[in-house]
Amino acid sequence: MKVCKTVRQIKIEINKAIRAGKSVGFVPTMGYLHDGHLSLIKRARKENDIVVVSIFVNPTQFGEGEDLESYPRDLDRDCRLVEKEGTDFVFAPSAEEMYPHGYMSYVDVEGNITKQLCGKSRVGHFKGVATVVSKLFNIVTPNKAYFGQKDAQQVAVLEQMVRDLNFNIEIVPCPIVREADGLALSSRNTYLSQKERQDALILSKSLIEAEEMIKNGERDAAKIKNFIINNIKTVEYADIDYVEIVNAKTLEDLDQIQGDVLIALAVKIGKPRLIDNIRLEV
Numbered sequence: 452m453k454v455c456k457t458v459r460q461i462k463i464e465i466n467k468a469i470r471a472g473k474s475v476g477f478v479p480t481m482g483y484l485h486d487g488h489l490s491l492i493k494r495a496r497k498e499n500d501i502v503v504v505s506i507f508v509n510p511t512q513f514g515e516g517e518d519l520e521s522y523p524r525d526l527d528r529d530c531r532l533v534e535k536e537g538t539d540f541v542f543a544p545s546a547e548e549m550y551p552h553g554y555m556s557y558v559d560v561e562g563n564i565t566k567q568l569c570g571k572s573r574v575g576h577f578k579g580v581a582t583v584v585s586k587l588f589n590i591v592t593p594n595k596a597y598f599g600q601k602d603a604q605q606v607a608v609l610e611q612m613v614r615d616l617n618f619n620i621e622i623v624p625c626p627i628v629r630e631a632d633g634l635a636l637s638s639r640n641t642y643l644s645q646k647e648r649q650d651a652l653i654l655s656k657s658l659i660e661a662e663e664m665i666k667n668g669e670r671d672a673a674k675i676k677n678f679i680i681n682n683i684k685t686v687e688y689a690d691i692d693y694v695e696i697v698n699a700k701t702l703e704d705l706d707q708i709q710g711d712v713l714i715a716l717a718v719k720i721g722k723p724r725l726i727d728n729i730r731l732e733v
């Protein structure tokens with residue numbers, strides 16, 4: 452496995468592979484990898500000739516007062532993990548490499564899709580994501596790119612961006628990976644104290660119970676939403692950012708549970724803000 456720190460280095464490697472007729476699978480990450488990321492790499496490994504993983508904590512997707520400085524980082528550990536999964540190249544640029552002095556261009560996916568859910572409280576977040584992913588797509592030129600469904604809104608935004616900007620890249624959404632007790636894996640789980648980690652289980656538990664209500668015939672989105680909110684409020688230090696029930700592709704609010712449904716939530720448990728969701732076809 453080769454670790455490339457500059458755009459020039461990784462482009463040379465990828466051009467060689469493409470000239471040799473190889474397909475490229477790409478897993479963009481911000482590092483501090485967990486089994487969720489590794490599941491994306493495993494899938495990419497199965498479906499492509501070469502696998503590229505990027506590790507870059509992207510400053511443009513963090514707002515003021517967010518955790519850019521404290522975001523966990525450990526490149527050596529990440530490299531060991533991805534090498535075991537058969538990754539061919541790691542692209543781990545510095546912030547200056549990606550955004551050199553005088554940098555000016557941004558990609559903004561406008562409208563409901565970026566304004567709802569996380570877009571409401573994290574203004575500018577998806578502009579940062581769309582910008583860095585566009586740059587990474589132009590650098591790595593993959594055939595397929597793999598993203599976790601835990602960031603369901605990110606997947607919807609990037610699918611829209613790929614359609615709108617004619618990227619010849621297939622976005623492959625992959626299932627959420629959970630701990631045995633239901634907690635969705637996230638690099639930010641490392642911020643949780645033992646007590647907070649226990650409290651955080653209310654998120655997946657509420658989603659599973661909501662799914663059960665729907666399976667039993669409940670179709671009133673407001674009732675399901677209130678059920679989840681009241682459930683979460685039983686945890687003393689849970690601070691709800693949002694609980695929303697939307698169409699999974701357009702992210703438009705649903706009154707009735709019908710079609711491609713996404714139930715998504717973001718809740719602060721102590722310091723960390725955690726997101727989770729379920730997607731169901733009704």
Ligand code: PAF
Pocket residue numbers: 479480481507509512580583584602605
């Ligand atoms: O999902 C993430 O880790 C990031 O948002 C991504 C896609 C790597 C862009 O920085």
